[in-house]
Amino acid sequence: MLRTALRNVLAHKARLIMTVLAVSLGVAFISGSLVFADSTTAAYRASMAKNYAGIAVTVDPKYPPGAPAGERTTVLDDALVAELAAVPGVTAARPTADGSATLAAKDGSPMRAGNAMGKLAAAYVPGPDGKDRRYPLTAGRAPRTDGEVALDRGTAAAGSYSLGDTVTLATDGPVLHMRLVGIVSSDDTRVTSGGTLAVFGKATAQKLFATPGHYTGIDVSAAPGTDRIELARRISALLPADRAEVTTATAKAARQSVFIDTKTSSYARLPMVFAVVSLFIGSFLIINTFTMLITRRSREIALLRAIGATRRQVVGSVLAEAALVGLVASATGFVLGLGVATALPGLLGTADDLLPRGPLVIGPAPVLASLAVGVGVTVLAAWLPSRRAARIAPVEAMRTAEQPPSTTVSRIRGAAGAVMLLAGGGLLISLSGAKDASDENLQTAMLGCGVLVTGLIVLAPLLAGPVIRLLGRLTARLGGVAGGLAKDNALRDPRRTAATAAALMISTALVSGLAVIDHSSSRALDSQAAAGLSADYVISTRNTTTAIDAAAVRRVAAVPGVATASAVADSTMTAGASARPVSGVDPKTVGAVMKLRFTSGSAEDLGPGRIAVSSSFARDNRVSTGGLIKASIGPGQGGPGRGDRERSYTVVGVYEDNPTAQDVLADRGDVQQHSYLRNSLQRILVATEHHGTAASRNLEKQLRGAVDNSPLLKVQNRAQLVQEQAGVAGDLITMVFGLLAIGVIISALGMVNTLAMSVSERTREIGVLRAIGMDRTGIRRMIRLESLTVAAYGTLLGLAAGLFGAWKISGLANGAVPQYAFALPWGTLALVVVLSLAVGAAAAALPARRAAALSPLQAVAES
Incomplete structure (x- = not known):
């Protein structure tokens, strides 16, 4: 049986190469991430040793x-x-x-x-x-x-x-x-x-x-x-x-080693996400490939059973084939992973955070991980097809090479899929009333999305009939007879069609869902960046440990065109176990530069020992207007000396959460007295005489000159603040398009594999079609439309799952960012649809060419 498995791998190496490539992608990301982390850690430590x-x-x-x-x-x-x-x-x-x-x-x-x-x-x-x-x-x-x-x-x-x-x-x-x-x-x-x-x-x-x-x-x-x-x-x-x-x-080096390990492990997280997704999507390609191979070899398996092979031996033979494929995929993926590890420092490093360069460090962990993942995923994915092979009875297999699924199996599949679909949808719907993005809510959202997609995968073979018949009306109009045959071919084996479309469905669901969340979040962050700000310009330090020259405030106020220049001292206020940002302001000018919506009290009552707090701060600390709260201003959250700074503050107002005002508004003198840098200022909010008009380059230049073009400071108008916030979601955008690329590649491999094997199975059928008058163009059109139908089916299910998940999760984001609103990125979604359909068209190119090249007599003879 082992020799049989080896012969089968060699006999079908062209068909298994797609499976090898799909698994290799996941292995490459995993091994590359591990080698990169080890190499970067070694390079940091080598540099640290020099320090x-x-x-x-x-x-x-x-x-x-x-x-x-x-x-x-x-x-x-x-x-x-x-x-x-x-x-x-x-x-x-x-x-x-x-x-x-x-x-x-x-x-x-x-x-x-x-x-x-x-x-x-x-x-x-x-x-x-x-x-x-x-x-x-x-x-x-x-x-x-x-x-x-x-x-x-x-x-x-x-x-x-x-x-x-x-x-x-x-x-x-x-x-x-x-x-x-x-x-x-x-x-x-x-x-x-x-x-x-x-x-x-x-x-x-x-x-x-x-x-x-x-x-x-x-x-x-x-x-x-x-x-x-x-x-x-x-x-x-x-x-x-x-x-x-x-x-x-030595002790100092040990402390830095902990920091280095944490930093390098965080760099490896994004590639690991790609690895998990690629392996998950690739597993459907493996299942589909081995299922089709077993279907084609039903007679061969039946003969082995007839001459004495046991079910266990049949299962072992199929799993042995999978293990051999996994070994090749592991080796290929590991080599590709070295290329990934070489490229990652340049991809993950930025102008402000270059990664140290050094030789690649290849330890036992990446090698073992490559083998375990490559072989393990392939063998696990091939287990179901192997069980199906073991159930082939000699007589049934000799009678027909393809048996439709039983009604009982279809009913069980339908019931299980419906339960999972309802369970996943129910979990997501339960988040409708969520008011924050707590860990518990996030876990519920992730579980709901996972169960929902799994339910769609289980139901996909049953949904294929009605959906593809609907899509077939369009293909019939576009392709005539070829379009009708393409629809019938896609419906011939719904399980195969569903398995082929599953990879595209998963990647489309992930990409469309993340794209909607990213688009909606970006719009919310853009809105939040300028929310609560009446000023036209903000001059600020980059953190609370640096300061603006006090004389610069007077120079800014003297710039022609400036109506109000209100200085702000930023620090932290520790109340209980948590520290929250506090803004020290001038009560007389704060109203001209901040949009403050008080639910009670007023900013006019701010003064020494009197503060105003945001709604979230008031809720978390259970205080209200007129109440007292014990707190301390300044760095640190306790320890010796904090008691000397802790005092009672009177709450004179509660305002709606405001990113410009931060969580607490206090008298500027109070904040400056205990700041990280005593008597320092961190922001100047500038309102111009022509408030609300377009930013003037000349005025901005004058403001920069008023602060001596200090490299410590940022001079930004409202539009620039919004643009800066737009960069916050950069990692998510990278993930979206990275996942899209992975999904496109693996889906293309799966479709090429399925269509190629489908053409091989239908050799006699294609020969008959050629004999009764269908030309080569018609054959090519039929194969391409079949591929487009499968791609459209996977894309449609993926979009439905992704958009529904993003819609229901929007409640969590709204709790974290009040300005969040569900919004569809039409351009990105259109790109996803176009790319998905392009994958279908491209995947059909080689199989369609091969099918069209068959001569009628040769096709009938070969079959």
């Missing part, structure tokens, strides 16, 4: 609880550096003065400003030889004065800077202009993966990131053979326990 090369332990400052970031002083000074250098076993103690700096390119545009962790700034600390080994110079000289800076090679090239140019940058608030005097190199992972690096003279860096004469850290190198743990104990004994701490480089 800590020669460092045994590090000394970092600790700050008094609740101390604002702008007023923190460290105890790390030159005296401590000298003291640590004298510790037995220490070979060198290198002080650091590190921070963050946002740079502008030579043309004034911010450089990689979206990379929050990659805007590095450091001090140039020369050793005894006058050189800093951490930042070796490749051109020019080291910065010495306050007006000088050095950049790493990548940053200088990206910003189009040359030695002698003036570099525009900002560390916090005011814009700085410095002369570029040197180019350095760096192996720091944050720089090599898309960040920027600015290097200042030691005294300049101390002023910017610490205080004069003090440092932000000390790196200690040890003599060979020195025990790092013991060295850390010696150094710790010299440090004030409440103001400094010591950590081994």
